[in-house]
Amino acid sequence: MQILKITERLEAMARLAAGAEVLADIGTDHGYLPIHMLQNGLIKSAILTDVNEWPLDNARRTLGLVGGGLWDKTDLRLEDGLAPLSVGEADTIVIAGMGGELISDILAAAPEKAASAKKLVLQPRTRSGELRKFLFMNQYFILTEEIVMENGHLCEIIVASKEDFGGDAKRYEIVSAEDADNVELKQFLTSEIGSRLLAIRPPLFSSFIEHKIDVQKKIAAEAQKGGASDTAELALAKVEALLAL
Numbered sequence: 245m246q247i248l249k250i251t252e253r254l255e256a257m258a259r260l261a262a263g264a265e266v267l268a269d270i271g272t273d274h275g276y277l278p279i280h281m282l283q284n285g286l287i288k289s290a291i292l293t294d295v296n297e298w299p300l301d302n303a304r305r306t307l308g309l310v311g312g313g314l315w316d317k318t319d320l321r322l323e324d325g326l327a328p329l330s331v332g333e334a335d336t337i338v339i340a341g342m343g344g345e346l347i348s349d350i351l352a353a354a355p356e357k358a359a360s361a362k363k364l365v366l367q368p369r370t371r372s373g374e375l376r377k378f379l380f381m382n383q384y385f386i387l388t389e390e391i392v393m394e395n396g397h398l399c400e401i402i403v404a405s406k407e408d409f410g411g412d413a414k415r416y417e418i419v420s421a422e423d424a425d426n427v428e429l430k431q432f433l434t435s436e437i438g439s440r441l442l443a444i445r446p447p448l449f450s451s452f453i454e455h456k457i458d459v460q461k462k463i464a465a466e467a468q469k470g471g472a473s474d475t476a477e478l479a480l481a482k483v484e485a486l487l488a489l
């Protein structure tokens with residue numbers, strides 16, 4: 245059997261999704277995550293799905309390449325989002341490498357299927373705040389979060405569930421900042437960072453906050469140039485709040 249070499253982002257997701265009886269990898273593309281997990285005995289079986297045929301061909305190629313008889317532990321399905329799953333079929337669902345809004349839309353389109361998994365391992369490439377907001381509004385607990393680097397980009401991984409497993413995972417909670425009597429500012433801190441990430445402060449948390457500060461400084465500078473003083477003021481308030489975390 246040829247051992248797959250995977251990125252730090254996929255390694256982190258594998259660690260967070262380990263222990264699944266049936267793992268569904270939605271939008272699997274090359275199938276690296278589930279195939280790596282099967283090779284390493286981290287899961288019993290996997291459903292690899294994609295909305296396009298060519299990514300499933302990539303996954304078939306990976307399966308052929310690694311060998312080792314993983315065909316009978318994998319099921320490849322061509323369909324949109326959670327459509328190829330039945331309720332309760334997968335105890336762990338991974339949706340990774342897509343925008344936060346698309347991940348939210350996929351979960352929203354099949355709420356019963358999403359909620360039936362014990363664990364959702366979600367990796368938004370963009371708009372992670374939209375995804376956190378969706379999770380908060382739909383009564384999911386954020387169990388943990390990690391930040392990893394891949395090809396020079398910070399990647400957020402969010403693990404959510406309808407159950408908090410007796411832990412201290414919090415539902416919708418406004419992060420308090422010294423001067424956060426501004427609702428927009430509170431919403432920004434809640435969705436862009438969230439109480440869980442703030443409590444955990446995983447490795448790379450400071451780089452993550454520094455990146456957010458840079459973005460807000462740019463927004464403030466652009467807004468000042470364009471005479472949008474309210475936008476500039478809010479962006480600078482965000483910078484202050486981020487610096488205070």
Ligand SMILES: C[S@@+](CC[C@H](N)C(=O)[O-])C[C@H]1O[C@@H](n2cnc3c(N)ncnc32)[C@H](O)[C@@H]1O
Pocket residue numbers: 270271272273274293294295296299323324325326339340341342350
């Ligand atoms: C950038 S790749 C990510 C691959 C892998 N999940 C990862 O994180 O490395 C995104 C994949 O999601 C698939 N995809 C996009 N929208 C989808 C949807 N609504 N349902 C299922 N798959 C989707 C694309 O076809 C593509 O293969």
